[in-house]
Amino acid sequence: MPLRSRGVAVRLGFTPRPNLSDGRTSLRREAYLCGGEPGSELLWAAWATPGLPFPIPVSYFKWLVFADSTWEWRSFDLANPRDHEAWAAADRKLTPILSATDPNLHVFRARGGKLIQYHGWNDQLITPEYSVDYYESVVGLKSAAGRSRAGALADAQQFYRLFMAPGMAHCGGGNGPNEFDMERALYPKVAAYRGEGDINDAASFACR
Numbered sequence: 001m002p003l004r005s006r007g008v009a010v011r012l013g014f015t016p017r018p019n020l021s022d023g024r025t026s027l028r029r030e031a032y033l034c035g036g037e038p039g040s041e042l043l044w045a046a047w048a049t050p051g052l053p054f055p056i057p058v059s060y061f062k063w064l065v066f067a068d069s070t071w072e073w074r075s076f077d078l079a080n081p082r083d084h085e086a087w088a089a090a091d092r093k094l095t096p097i098l099s100a101t102d103p104n105l106h107v108f109r110a111r112g113g114k115l116i117q118y119h120g121w122n123d124q125l126i127t128p129e130y131s132v133d134y135y136e137s138v139v140g141l142k143s144a145a146g147r148s149r150a151g152a153l154a155d156a157q158q159f160y161r162l163f164m165a166p167g168m169a170h171c172g173g174g175n176g177p178n179e180f181d182m183e184r185a186l187y188p189k190v191a192a193y194r195g196e197g198d199i200n201d202a203a204s205f206a207c208r
Contacts, residue, residue: 034127034130036124037127039121039167039175040174043169043174044124046124047125061087064094065087065090066086103138103141104141105138105159108159114159117131117160117161118163118165119162120165120167120170120176121167122176123169123171124169124170128164131164132162135156138160139152139156142155142156153188157186161186163186164187166191166193166205176199176200177201177202178200191208192207
């Protein structure tokens with residue numbers, strides 16, 4: 001399954017936008033990778049330091065794509081047929097195992113599954129837009145079955161709820177509350193600061 005972001009399939013041949021918070025676009029100017037959220041910039045050093053790529057994707061290519069302990073990331077070029085085929089072959093083989101992008105949760109729900117997901121808006125490692133995109137894809141699948149947007153959302157919330165935490169970094173930390181009343185932030189509503197009070201106190205935010 002191709003990775004999707006904002007409903008657009010990943011395509012090769014991207015050009016970087018000047019602002020990292022804008023994500024990446026294909027040569028056809030189709031957005032396919034979400035960028036970091038405004039406000040999280042001071043936490044980007046883990047993956048935005050020139051010459052020091054984030055280690056997880058480097059390990060993925062070294063061990064799973066090329067299976068070569070001597071592989072050097074600086075040599076990778078998707079325009080190179082060998083590199084492109086290695087990437088494509090690994091994608092075909094590993095996507096069914098590693099990707100969590102299938103919006104069809106019917107079997108999970110039928111077995112009584114309940115899913116509670118939260119994501120910090122200042123997550124510096126996994127952009128929060130991916131959680132929003134995935135949740136919307138689950139709702140969209142139900143809408144495709146003939147339900148209204150409101151009906152599909154209400155049905156999805158019977159077993160799957162997403163909570164977006166303002167200011168929270170990756171899994172915790174950051175400038176926002178890290179202990180919060182999830183009902184205040186039930187997606188698609190937003191936890192908005194009341195304008196006064198401790199920003200680390202969930203009571204200082206209202207769900208709107």
